[in-house]
Amino acid sequence: MLHTFHKGGVHPPQSKLTASQPIIDIELPRKVVVTFSQHIGAIAVCDLKKGDHVTRGQVIAHAAGFVSTNIHTPISGKVVKLDRCKTAFGHPADTVTIEASDEDHQSDLDAIESLSPVRDDDTAMSLASEELIKIIDDAGIVGLGGATFPTKVKLTPPPGSKADILIVNGVECEPYLTNDHAIMLANSEDIVRGIRLLMRAAKVDRAVVGIEANKPDAIEAMTRAASTCRAIEIMPLKVKYPEGGEKQLIEAVTGREVPSGGLPISVGAIVQNVATALAVSDAVRYGLPLMSRVITVTGPSVKKPGNYRVPIGTDIRSLIDIAGGVPSDVGKIILGGPMMGKAVVSIDAPTIKGVSGILMLPLSMSRRREPEPCIRCGACVDACPMGLEPYLLATLSRFDRWEDCEDNKVMNCIECGSCSYICPAARPILDYIRLGKNKVGAAIKARRAQSK
Amino acid sequence: MSLILSSIIVLGGIGVLSAAVLYFVSKRFHVVEEPEVALIEAELPGANCGACGYSGCHDFAVNCAKVPSLEGFNCPGGGEKAMSAIARIKGVDSVAARPMVAVVHCNGTCENRPIKSYYDGARSCAILSMVAVGATDCAYGCLGEGDCVAACRWNAITMNPLTGMPEVDTDLCTGCGVCAARCPRSLIELRPKGPRGMRVYVACANREKGAMAIKECKVSCIACGKCARSCPHDAIRIENNLAYIDFEKCKLCRKCVDQCPTHAIHAVNFPILKPKSELAGTIEEKR
Structure with a gap:
């Protein structure tokens, strides 16, 4: 009997079109646009000037505070522009544009060609926890599952709490996305090294890698890679969305339930994504900062769907062009998966650290149905993995009853979208819950500021 | 027969009992109010x-x-x-409060600000503003989902289906400010109604630099500063790439209106003096 979480969950069609495909390294772009807010937390500070020359892997924006992270350039070149550009969601943001000359391009290609380890495994494994966290911090590593929370913050638990297990998230429960699947097949050895380093950094002696049972090849590859390390267990999990949610995964793996409002550390768990583990391995072994990631470009009518290793900052349009261009019947382009991803308003925007996939849905699949009145069927209550009452929260939020929203634990919502997905009346449940979360979150913040 | 009788007795009894309780409670807990x-x-x-x-x-x-x-x-x-x-x-003298009216600092009509994307989520500006920039390129302008219309208790704001923009009825607007508090983009400001309802204001809230702002919307404020220089009363200031007309200092001379290269400054309820062909199109006359 495979483990899973107990409350709620839904079973959207898997649609993993690119499941068995290898990772394709895309050509190093000549021009990248890098934004300074690619993570949760304070916006990184850039002190470059126009005309400055930067080399591949150089820090171009520094972390501004504890919950923040460095940002590195994925190519060498000259700073040609420092201005405001639109993100994929249309919001203006400060960006830096870097363009490579022929020489820069060639030197980058040579550097990639002649990549060699800066530390062998024995040296890496003898580093102290603080040294490892410093390397992870300097490398600008954030949670690559999509939330982009700085990894070093998760590895430095608040005083008084102690982690006893590292849970590595290889679940990938979002339909269509296969980027984690692809790296587990291609880089299983590196991921296992990354997990061992993360265990050392977090001072835990047990790690469990949770992988949904729909990826038997990944489970096999990871089991083989981890066979030398007895502290790492590979755990196949029952297929159910949102198994990859942090709290759901902790419950599935350990049976512990994170209390309302609590962090995973309160039950002794630290959760990291497999892609994050890979980035840690690259940072420690090769001295490479986080400047590329695997992105699944997919969709039912995409010509060449695949898993592409992309320098972060490549614009979305050129990445889509590599995958065969925007299909003519497309109705919606989503960054991330279909359940939790966000639709873009423009593809002339750079990729950022948190982009796990680019999903192009045909028009017929992308329109919402006209909402109908709630029929009180309770399907959303059954589907909610957090044990909330989505229909109630949505209604309270619609009528501005923020205090009642708070009493009904709106802040526990993980925005997985199971309620909106399952609703037979096509009600925009999550839209309203998100509004409630926003308002209640602001009220809680204001209360805290007042009591200080 | 006995069934009907017993029903009447039981229900009547409950009625009489309830009346007695209510009478007692209303007397016992009576709140003396001025x-x-x-x-x-x-x-x-x-x-x-x-x-x-x-x-x-x-x-x-x-x-x-x-x-x-x-x-x-x-x-x-x-x-x-x-x-x-x-x-x-x-029995006191009335304190005359200045009558205020809601003013929308945006003129991003479908014509001035083309619609670039389609939104089919919950019809609420507050939700749309959290999800994305809106249906147009402008990250500061009206989202057009009508949160202000829903908030108004006086039916003073209506959504013009031709322009996609909310319009305030000066006569119905009481200046309560509920719409201003509701707008997630803070586009609505309370300004004095002015003599005969005449007002001059900047119908834009775009705080990007001119080059970017004009790309997003044809009638955006590009912060060129022409209005501020032309103002004889020092009522206009440019902050964060946006002009703002201080209604305390503004003498409604309308010098700035003709200066604005993007026609972002609106003068409303002024009598039409000379209907110049080019001017007539630029100054919106609202009743």
Whole structure:
């Protein structure tokens, strides 16, 4: 009997079109646009000037505070522009544009060609926890599952709490996305090294890698890679969305339930994504900062769907062009998966650290149905993995009853979208819950500021 | 027969018992209220909009009856009529509050600001503003989902289906400010109604630099500063790439209106003097 979480969950069609495909390294772009807010937390500070020359892997924006992270350039070149550009969601943001000359391009290609380890495994494994966290911090590593929370913050638990297990998230429960699947097949050895380093950094002696049972090849590859390390267990999990949610995964793996409002550390768990583990391995072994990631470009009518290793900052349009261009019947382009991803308003925007996939849905699949009145069927209550009452929260939020929203634990919502997905009346449940979360979150913040 | 009889007896009994309990409770827990409270409340509009700062009209009346003067009390909803009536009840001079009106600082109509994307989520500006930039390129302008229309208790704001923009009816608007608090982009400002309803204001809220702003919307403020330089009363300041006309200093001379290269400055309710062909299209005359 495979483990899973107990409350709620839904079973959207898997649609993993690119499941068995290898990772394709895309050509190093000549021009990248890098934004300074690619993570949760304070916006990184850039002190470059126009005309400055930067080399591949150089820090171009520094972390501004504890919950923040460095940002590195994925190519060498000259700073040609420092201005405001639109993100994929249309919001203006400060960006830096870097363009490579022929020489820069060639030197980058040579550097990639002649990549060699800066530390062998024995040296890496003898580093102290603080040294490892410093390397992870300097490398600008954030949670690559999509939330982009700085990894070093998760590895430095608040005083008084102690982690006893590292849970590595290889679940990938979002339909269509296969980027984690692809790296587990291609880089299983590196991921296992990354997990061992993360265990050392977090001072835990047990790690469990949770992988949904729909990826038997990944489970096999990871089991083989981890066979030398007895502290790492590979755990196949029952297929159910949102198994990859942090709290759901902790419950599935350990049976512990994170209390309302609590962090995973309160039950002794630290959760990291497999892609994050890979980035840690690259940072420690090769001295490479986080400047590329695997992105699944997919969709039912995409010509060449695949898993592409992309320098972060490549614009979305050129990445889509590599995958065969925007299909003519497309109705919606989503960054991330279909359940939790966000639709873009423009593809002339750079990729950022948190982009796990680019999903192009045909028009017929992308329109919402006209909402109908709630029929009180309770399907959303059954589907909610957090044990909330989505229909109630949505209604309270619609009528501005923020205090009642708070009493009904709106802040526990993980925005997985199971309620909106399952609703037979096509009600925009999550839209309203998100509004409630926003308002209640602001009220809680204001209360805290007042009591200080 | 006995069934009907017993039903009548039982239901009648319950009725009589309830009446007795209600009578007892109403006598026992009777709250003595100033008679003034009821009189004041009768003059208030009863919309419970909260613009006065109290939680509804009754609360306003209770607090108003407590103190001798009318200082600090103003019902924007009821306006001058209600306030002078309340002043008569209290036997004090009425404090004339300046009548205000809601002004929308955006003119991003479908023509000026093309729609680039399609949104089919919940119809609410607050939700749309959290999800994305909106259907157009502008990250500061009106989202057009009508949160202000839904918030208005006086039916003073309507969504113009031709332009996709909210329009404020000057006569119906009471200046309560509920719409201003509701707009997630803070586009609505309360400005004095002005003599005969004449007002001059900047119909833009875009805080990007000129080059980017004009790409997003044809009638955006590009912060060129021409208006500020032309203003003889020093009423215009440029902050964060956006011009703002201070209504305390503005003398409604309209020098800035013709200066604005993007026609972002609106003068409303002015009498039409000379209908120049080019000018007529630029100055929007609203009633």
